[in-house]
Amino acid sequence: MSFRNVLILAMVLAGVSVAGVRPIPNAGRSAVVARNGMVAASQPLASQVGLRILQQGGNAVDAAVATAATLALVAPMMTGPGGDMFALVYMAGTGELAGLNASGFSPKAANIDFFRSRGLDRISTQGAFSVTVPGAVDGWAELLDKHGTMTLQQVLAPAIEYAENGFPVSEIFASNWAAHGSRYDADPEFVRAYYTDGKPPKHGDVFVNKPLGWTYRQIARGGRDAFYKGEIARRIVDRLNGLGWPLTMEDLDFQHSDWVEPISTTYKGHRIFELPPNGQGMAALEMLNILEGYDLQSMGHNSAKYVHLFVEAKRLAFADLAAWLGDPARAELPVSTIISKDYARRQRERITEGKAAAEVSTGITSPVRWLEGVGDTVYFTVADKDRNVVSFINSLFNGFGSGVVVPDTGLLLQDRGALFSLDPDHPNRIEGRKRPYHTIIPAMAFKGGKPWLSFGVMGGDLQPQGHVQVLLNMIEFGMNVQEAGEAPRASHGSAGVGLEDGIDPTVKADLERMGHTVRKSGAMGGYQAIQIDWERGVLFGGTDPRKDGTVAAW
Numbered sequence: 001m002s003f004r005n006v007l008i009l010a011m012v013l014a015g016v017s018v019a020g021v022r023p024i025p026n027a028g029r030s031a032v033v034a035r036n037g038m039v040a041a042s043q044p045l046a047s048q049v050g051l052r053i054l055q056q057g058g059n060a061v062d063a064a065v066a067t068a069a070t071l072a073l074v075a076p077m078m079t080g081p082g083g084d085m086f087a088l089v090y091m092a093g094t095g096e097l098a099g100l101n102a103s104g105f106s107p108k109a110a111n112i113d114f115f116r117s118r119g120l121d122r123i124s125t126q127g128a129f130s131v132t133v134p135g136a137v138d139g140w141a142e143l144l145d146k147h148g149t150m151t152l153q154q155v156l157a158p159a160i161e162y163a164e165n166g167f168p169v170s171e172i173f174a175s176n177w178a179a180h181g182s183r184y185d186a187d188p189e190f191v192r193a194y195y196t197d198g199k200p201p202k203h204g205d206v207f208v209n210k211p212l213g214w215t216y217r218q219i220a221r222g223g224r225d226a227f228y229k230g231e232i233a234r235r236i237v238d239r240l241n242g243l244g245w246p247l248t249m250e251d252l253d254f255q256h257s258d259w260v261e262p263i264s265t266t267y268k269g270h271r272i273f274e275l276p277p278n279g280q281g282m283a284a285l286e287m288l289n290i291l292e293g294y295d296l297q298s299m300g301h302n303s304a305k306y307v308h309l310f311v312e313a314k315r316l317a318f319a320d321l322a323a324w325l326g327d328p329a330r331a332e333l334p335v336s337t338i339i340s341k342d343y344a345r346r347q348r349e350r351i352t353e354g355k356a357a358a359e360v361s362t363g364i365t366s367p368v369r370w371l372e373g374v375g376d377t378v379y380f381t382v383a384d385k386d387r388n389v390v391s392f393i394n395s396l397f398n399g400f401g402s403g404v405v406v407p408d409t410g411l412l413l414q415d416r417g418a419l420f421s422l423d424p425d426h427p428n429r430i431e432g433r434k435r436p437y438h439t440i441i442p443a444m445a446f447k448g449g450k451p452w453l454s455f456g457v458m459g460g461d462l463q464p465q466g467h468v469q470v471l472l473n474m475i476e477f478g479m480n481v482q483e484a485g486e487a488p489r490a491s492h493g494s495a496g497v498g499l500e501d502g503i504d505p506t507v508k509a510d511l512e513r514m515g516h517t518v519r520k521s522g523a524m525g526g527y528q529a530i531q532i533d534w535e536r537g538v539l540f541g542g543t544d545p546r547k548d549g550t551v552a553a554w
Contacts, residue, residue, distance in 0.1 A: 031482040032541040034553030040528035041380035047552035102139025109246035128243035130415035141224035163213030180399025212410025284464035289344030304510030331427035356515035379456035391442035459525035481542035485527035
């Protein structure tokens with residue numbers, strides 16, 4: 001029990017009035033409160049950089065790009081300019097919400113035959129063959145061009161400063177650095193770029209990344225084209241071609257970000273927005289629609305009955321993802337059906353209360369081909385004094401992405417192509433200049449026609465599951481924005497149901513009696529959120545103790 005809870009309990013037992021204060025069952029700290037601006041990110045220096053931009057007069061979009069660039073430096077196993085990004089952007093002046101898909105495309109020459117001719121039946125997460133064109137830098141530039149008030153030179157300046165002068169490595173990311181870096185210990189280019197004296201940096205070590213600083217300076221001066229047409233592009237192509245992957249300068253120049261209309265559903269007076277495919281946001285909406293038909297409050301938070309229904313809803317939604325997620329520009333995807341209330345009613349009829357389904361398939365005629373991604377990602381959110389709001393996610397996919405480092409640039413290239421299918425009948429089959437299945441998803445919830453919660457939960461397949469749990473924690477179980485993220489989570493994956501510490505031990509046995517395979521899990525995911533109180537003009541921020549993050553507020 002946290003000190004705050006102990007203090008409140010002691011006051012209650014002593015008869016001291018604590019009107020308006022209730023014990024917090026799952027929060028180790030209070031929500032952060034501010035009026036002028038807020039940045040919630042998974043690393044303190046990045047949060048502070050975003051806040052610095054806000055205090056210099058930048059808006060939420062300016063701060064978001066600065067935060068993203070800094071996270072790419074201080075959390076290189078999670079994110080970088082060699083990866084992809086997605087964002088939801090609310091501009092208060094127009095009252096409009098828009099989505100940006102800045103995910104990258106496969107090379108024009110990539111196809112199933114390329115892999116078959118090499119005797120490969122899957123795409124590895126390691127190495128050049130998993131690399132798709134990085135979309136992040138194009139996305140950063142597009143955000144600033146459309147909604148920013150500052151230049152790339154201004155917003156990249158803090159990250160350049162940290163790259164050239166060094167930054168102290170934070171605790172959890174130091175652990176991630178060692179764990180994920182071990183896959184690439186034998187690669188001298190990786191070791192030279194991301195180790196110090198042949199070893200991963202430890203907590204508190206000052207890490208300098210002058211090559212990435214050089215890359216940022218090129219982008220700051222030359223904009224998007226410096227990355228996709230100039231010397232950086234040439235170095236990317238030379239590196240990948242030397243490893244046998246047919247990426248070309250034309251493939252890099254083809255890269256573009258697309259503004260897309262968010263998809264949404266309602267849940268008890270709230271409208272929840274996600275991005276459409278090629279991301280997995282539709283699974284979160286389907287799960288919410290299915291679960292809306294149950295009296296979850298009466299079951300109790302994280303009870304066996306509640307977790308069972310949550311897991312069964314997840315299994316149905318992810319069967320639809322496995323069958324129907326791909327690049328919407330290259331395949332007919334039944335998104336509107338999957339996120340409809342009518343389909344949710346039909347899906348709900350497939351759930352047996354108290355008994356796990358033996359097998360789960362999509363509810364739309366199609367064979368299921370399971371795709372599962374376990375990724376490393378950064379999510380953050382920003383709100384400014386005018387209540388422009390950005391929900392932003394940036395990722396390399398697996399830890400340190402493909403592991404391919406472009407010499408003398410600090411660039412790690414993502415391995416998103418590993419989520420393409422080699423099944424010629426699947427909508428997500430690999431083809432030239434196509435976007436793959438993506439796990440990363442930002443989210444935003446509206447109430448009364450305005451943003452109520454900007455949030456995300458990083459962590460591969462956990463992301464839709466985390467989105468649903470956070471929302472249910474707040475809407476059904478009355479938690480505040482900090483409690484909702486700290487509360488112990490359940491998840492479902494190929495190994496069965498995972499339960500974090502803090503969930504009653506009897507739940508495991510009850511779920512096993514229902515037919516679930518259950519395992520104890522370590523910390524799952526990483527949550528950041530900003531809740532907006534429009535009536536009082538106040539921002540509430542929550543950050544996940546599972547990461548190094550902080551909420552920087554003004």
